Amino acid sequence: MKRWSRTKRWSHTSNMKLTRRELAAALATGVAAAQTQSPAPSAAQPSTPERELEAAQNRNRGAAAALARVSVPMAVEPAFQFKA
Amino acid sequence: MAQLSSDVFFATVTELNTRLKAREFSVLELTRAFGARLEKLGPEYHALALPLVEQATRGARDADRDIKAGRLRGPLQGLPYGAKDLLSFRNHPTTWGALPYAAQIFDYNATVIDKLAGAGALLLGKLAMVELAGGGGYRYASASLTGPGLNPWDRSRWSGGSSSGSAAAVAAGMVPFAIGSETSGSIVTPASFCGVTALRPTYGLVSRYGAMALSWTLDKLGPFAHSAEDCGLILQAIAGKDGKDPGSAGKSFYYTPQYARSVKELRIGYAPADFDARAEPSARPAFQAALAVLKETGATFQEVRLPDFPYGPVLSTILTSEMACIFEPLISSGKVDELADQAQIAGLKASLDVAAKDYLKAQRIRRLIQEEFGRIFAGLDVLLAPGRPGPAIPVDQPLDRPGATAPPGGVTPPRPAAEGLQGIVPAGNLAGLPALVFPCGFADNLPVALQAVGAPFSENLLLSMGREFQAHTDWHRRRPPGL
Numbered sequence: 001m002k003r004w005s006r007t008k009r010w011s012h013t014s015n016m017k018l019t020r021r022e023l024a025a026a027l028a029t030g031v032a033a034a035q036t037q038s039p040a041p042s043a044a045q046p047s048t049p050e051r052e053l054e055a056a057q058n059r060n061r062g063a064a065a066a067l068a069r070v071s072v073p074m075a076v077e078p079a080f081q082f083k084a
Numbered sequence: 085m086a087q088l089s090s091d092v093f094f095a096t097v098t099e100l101n102t103r104l105k106a107r108e109f110s111v112l113e114l115t116r117a118f119g120a121r122l123e124k125l126g127p128e129y130h131a132l133a134l135p136l137v138e139q140a141t142r143g144a145r146d147a148d149r150d151i152k153a154g155r156l157r158g159p160l161q162g163l164p165y166g167a168k169d170l171l172s173f174r175n176h177p178t179t180w181g182a183l184p185y186a187a188q189i190f191d192y193n194a195t196v197i198d199k200l201a202g203a204g205a206l207l208l209g210k211l212a213m214v215e216l217a218g219g220g221g222y223r224y225a226s227a228s229l230t231g232p233g234l235n236p237w238d239r240s241r242w243s244g245g246s247s248s249g250s251a252a253a254v255a256a257g258m259v260p261f262a263i264g265s266e267t268s269g270s271i272v273t274p275a276s277f278c279g280v281t282a283l284r285p286t287y288g289l290v291s292r293y294g295a296m297a298l299s300w301t302l303d304k305l306g307p308f309a310h311s312a313e314d315c316g317l318i319l320q321a322i323a324g325k326d327g328k329d330p331g332s333a334g335k336s337f338y339y340t341p342q343y344a345r346s347v348k349e350l351r352i353g354y355a356p357a358d359f360d361a362r363a364e365p366s367a368r369p370a371f372q373a374a375l376a377v378l379k380e381t382g383a384t385f386q387e388v389r390l391p392d393f394p395y396g397p398v399l400s401t402i403l404t405s406e407m408a409c410i411f412e413p414l415i416s417s418g419k420v421d422e423l424a425d426q427a428q429i430a431g432l433k434a435s436l437d438v439a440a441k442d443y444l445k446a447q448r449i450r451r452l453i454q455e456e457f458g459r460i461f462a463g464l465d466v467l468l469a470p471g472r473p474g475p476a477i478p479v480d481q482p483l484d485r486p487g488a489t490a491p492p493g494g495v496t497p498p499r500p501a502a503e504g505l506q507g508i509v510p511a512g513n514l515a516g517l518p519a520l521v522f523p524c525g526f527a528d529n530l531p532v533a534l535q536a537v538g539a540p541f542s543e544n545l546l547l548s549m550g551r552e553f554q555a556h557t558d559w560h561r562r563r564p565p566g567l
Binding site for chain 1: 220221301393394396397398400401404426427429430431433434435437438439442444445446447448449450451452454
C-alpha cells in the first residue's frame, strides 16, 4: 500500500500525553466538520444553556490543544495572503 | 396550460434545453409547471424559503420571445432554478435560514444570481437551509427557520445540511437545478443523502459576492443537479473572476468534455476500508458495486491514506474564528438567542473566545496540508470515497446521539485519519479542493453516493469521471417513490 510520507514534525501523533478530558475534546473536534458539525458525542446531552456553552468551550479548548501539538517550521506563513 | 408529463421534472439541463428549442413546450409552461410543483412540495419538505414564481413567470415570457427570435444564450436559457437562501436577491428577503435575519433585505444581487440571469436562467425560489449554515454546530435537523429538511426519498429522514433545500428541491423535481454552498460538508452531505449530483468547486472559482459569509477562507458555492454534465454546464455559467470577491481566483471555467481524459487513464486513490469496514453494513454492497463499475473502466486504483494532520481541529478553529468575527454583532446583541438550536447558540457564543494565536496556527498548518495535497496529486488524479458512510439519518435523531450510526459530518466516532479517507471532507475543504458527489446506489431504500476529489481546478476531470460513471449506471435517473 502506498503511504504518504510524513516528516517528524508531526509530533502530535507521537508521545502524546493527554488527559482524558483533553483527548475527548480533541477527538470530538478532530472530526468536526463545519456546517455539518455537531457537539461531541456524550452519554448525557447538555440540557441547559450553561452546559451547552461549557461543552462548546471545551471543544474549542480541545481544538487548541490539538493544534498546539503540531510543530510548524517558522518559515511557514498562514494560508492567506496580504497583497499590497 | 399544457399538462407536462412528470418526466420533465427529472430531466437534465441538456434534455430540457433540447425540448425547449424543439418547442415541445414553452419556457412559460415549463416555469409554471415547476413553479406549481415547488409551491406545493417545497413546504411539505421544508425545502422552500421564498417562492419567486410570479417573477420567474415574467422572465419566462421574455425567454420565450428570445428563443422564438433565435436569440439563444446557452443551455440554461429558460430553465427555472432555486438558490440557497444565503444568496442575496435584490429587494427580497434573504434570511440565512435564521430568525434574527428573517426580515433582512439587500438591494443587490449575489454575483451567481446575476450570472445565471445572464445565462437566461430564471430564479424560481429561495431554498431552505440550516440557520447560518450551521457554523456554530447544531444538534438537531430542526436548526432552521423553515423547520427540519425532509428527505424526498423518505420523509422520516433528514435531507442533510446545510444546503438542505437545494438538495431536496432537485431530488423531488421541484427545480431542474439549484445553487448551494459548502464551508465543510454542506454540499457533500445533502447531495449524498438526497441522491443528487453536486459539485463543490475549487475555492475561488465561483464568486461568493452577495452570499452570507461564514468563513472567508473556506466558503464555496456550487451546483446541485441531475447529472455530472449538468453540473459542468451550470459551473460554466457561474464561475469566473469577480473583483467584488477578494477570494476570487480570477479564473473562468469552460466545460469541455470533448477534451477530458478518458477515465481509463486516471490514477484513482482510495482506501478499501472506506467502502467496506468503515461504511455502514447496509451501504457496503452499493459502494462496492460502484467501485467495481469504476474499476471496469480500466482506471488505475491505488490504495492511499490521508496525510496525518488534525483536520477537524484545524478546520473548526479557522471556521470558528472567522465566524466569530462575522457574527460578533449578532452574538453581542443577544439576538443569537433567537436561533433555533441551543448547541448552535452555544457554539457561536464560545467562538468569541478562540485565541488569535490558535487561528494563525491553524492557518499555518493549513499551508502544510495544502503542500501535502500537492504531493498527493502529483501521483494521483482523483481521491475517491463515499460521500457519507451510510444513508440519511432519521430526521428527529440528535446529530450527536451516542452510538449514532450515520450522523452527518463531524459526529461519527472519531477514527485516526490514517485509517482511510474519512477526513477527506475537512481536508478537502482546507486545501480548497473540488469534489464531485454522485449517487451510486441504495441502502435501506435510501440513496448513497461517492465523492471524487481532485487537485485545484481539476473540475473537468472530475466531471468526466462522473459522466462516465453515469453512462454506465442509472442511479442518477432514479426518482423518489411517489414523485
